[in-house]
Ligand SMILES: Cc1ncc(C[n+]2csc(CCOP(=O)(O)OP(=O)(O)O)c2C)c(N)n1
């Protein structure tokens with residue numbers, strides 16, 4: 001096991017096994033146990049392409065300070081079996097510092113694992129489980145790992161109770177007995193938690209998808225319609241039972257074409273509305289996204305990106321729907337595209353995004369990704385905040401007035417009439433229209449409405465939310481530009497270099513459209529710029545260059561999914577670039 | 581049904597000031613007239629009407645009615661209308677469009693709208709052709725109709741909207757004729773008043789691309805069919821009809837899907853769930 005300095009008080013654990021072996025549940029219990037003990041943690045999950053039934057794995061990183069990225073390698077790996085483990089060799093790096101514990105009642109130790117030089121410990125969990133009625137191997141594994149971390153048994157039992165609460169007394173009793181037994185199986189280790197300082201303030205155990213959903217609730221989104229798709233389904237699954245008790249509703253659509261149109265209908269009816277999907281569904285929604293823009297109906301579309309094209313990598317992360325989110329619509333369709341930078345930021349950015357849709361009466365696309373969405377972390381509670389972003393509504397009046405739905409105004413945002421208001425009768429239209437909404441194909445009307453739709457999104461003051469800038473100094477020479485789930489690894493790399501004395505700064509973009517070109521230029525002009533992103537073609541890089549936000553001399557570190565761009569790799573790239 | 585005590589309303593009270601783009605003699609004019617007549621009889625306040633349409637000549641109707649309208653994209657009107665009705669149960673949501681819009685590109689939404697049985701009225705202006713795109717065969721076109729796109733005819737059996745609506749769970753299924761103004765207005769009134777998904781399939785000639793359809797005005801029989809809630813009987817009538825019968829083929833009291841909005845939790849309750 002690695003020695004842990006005071007500065008780097010972290011330890012990493014991974015668990016793998018065949019589908020149904022309970023690797024993910026073991027990870028969830030360990031994460032919660034660590035939280036109960038007063039620490040922070042971050043868990044990512046991996047599965048084979050089949051989502052259910054195949055092998056799965058969790059990778060956890062724990063610390064006594066907030067952590068939102070995986071470690072370079074596993075300090076402890078527990079293999080419930082070796083089913084399909086070779087598929088995780090990239091995601092679960094093992095080395096001579098690792099300790100591998102495995103249940104030897106299934107397959108033998110694979111050569112690929114033996115050859116890493118990791119310390120190997122064999123246990124027979126089948127025998128243990130046979131002796132304890134109703135128990136499952138993963139519970140023993142949790143006990144074993146906890147003992148090797150020096151995690152107090154109480155913290156684990158408490159977590160177990162919280163997680164198994166609904167499964168009944170009997171299952172909980174068998175599982176806690178198994179955890180206890182596991183805890184005593186190997187010699188208990190005091191390290192590495194010995195030096196750690198537990199905290200006692202309120203923290204949250206939350207996934208990125210849940211965080212997005214919470215952000216939507218905070219923004220008073222009252223209607224969502226969706227069709228299931230990995231890795232976005234969790235968002236609406238979280239919302240369904242909650243929105244119902246919060247003055248809203250989730251509608252199960254027959255497909256994504258319906259989902260987005262239902263959301264537009266709900267929004268037209270006066271309720272802040274959204275949908276959530278991933279690549280294939282996002283493609284189906286494109287036409288109606290243009291409708292929301294043309295008819296000026298607010299709608300939030302969350303795309304939890306996975307690898308593409310086509311069905312692509314359904315369970316794995318990539319940042320490759322950027323081009324489509326920016327430019328996918330036919331015609332000229334100004335709208336807003338935002339992306340959260342981490343799990344806590346999913347709450348804030350989604351709330352902001354939903355508010356922007358309402359205020360600007362247009363489409364807002366929020367690009368999350370599988371890594372961000374399906375990772376779970378122990379984070380500090382996200383303080384509530386208010387954005388003053390509300391839909392401008394036509395006051396209710398009797399009798400038909402001379403309402404101009406698409407009137408041109410100084411901020412180009414015209415008050416929207418909500419059905420039921422006699423004074424505001426109009427027909428929302430995806431056809432080009434006059435100020436009153438009457439269909440028109442006249443050049444003057446088209447130009448006027450094009451300008452209006454563009455002006456309202458480009459002239460709006462997005463304030464400080466547009467990006468996170470850090471390590472900025474007078475003497476900055478290098479700027480690393482990144483977005484989404486790559487942010488934390490990029491930040492770690494930049495932070496290390498900065499503290500080693502390098503004149504380097506980081507810019508995490510939250511607002512991708514309309515691009516804050518001048519603000520980016522102000523931070524990047526004359527500097528060495530490196531764009532870091534998870535794509536093969538460098539979509540963000542080319543976009544920023546095309547818009548003139550960065551110079552032709554800018555460099556890019558672009559790598560496709562599903563592999564994470566690690567901080568070491570980013571750091572090495574920057575170092576080499578800096579020396580050029 | 582009709583509020584005779586109040587001031588009498590006329591179809592004009594429901595017409596907007598936008599002039600229809602339809603060809604002279606188009607059957608769609610009669611549908612507009614019948615719809616506004618039905619609304620006038622029902623005295624529904626204009627602002628309580630949501631008229632949602634897709635794309636096609638027929639779908640232009642949302643601009644011609646003085647109400648809250650939505651002229652969306654091709655084939656998705658039923659979905660948009662369902663979203664509107666979901667959040668605004670107080671409104672009378674009417675979805676309208678053509679045979680191409682509803683049975684072809686929007687076919688899947690048609691099935692699921694029937695199945696969901698929300699309290700929507702769906703008016704299909706079936707001219708057995710794609711009018712707006714200048715005369716291509718639609719799902720309801722007969723197999724031997726010759727057109728540019730299918731010089732020998734499509735050779736494909738026709739879509740049976742009523743039969744499919746019945747099989748999919750719609751609770752009100754009617755056929756009307758653009759040529760029978762009064763009968764059609766009455767059918768639309770019944771459809772709006774019915775609780776559940778109501779299909780009003782209307783035979784409306786496309787005088788430009790299918791001039792021979794003008795013969796429908798003579799061939800269509802005035803309200804020959806009386807409502808039944810017996811599915812077997814309804815199926816016999818639907819499948820036994822030569823297509824020229826009008827009336828309500830099926831009307832039943834089936835569970836209606838309508839979300840209810842209750843506010844019993846606060847955002848703090850949800851945040852608490854995340855606390856460790
Ligand atoms: C996605 C899409 N595909 C194709 C079209 C072209 N299009 C416009 S209207 C139409 C057919 C309309 O036929 P129908 O619904 O029967 O209406 P009608 O004009 O006959 O009243 C088509 C194919 C379109 N607008 N959008």
Ligand SMILES: [Mg+2]
Nearest residue numbers: 678679707709
């Ligand atoms: Mg037609």
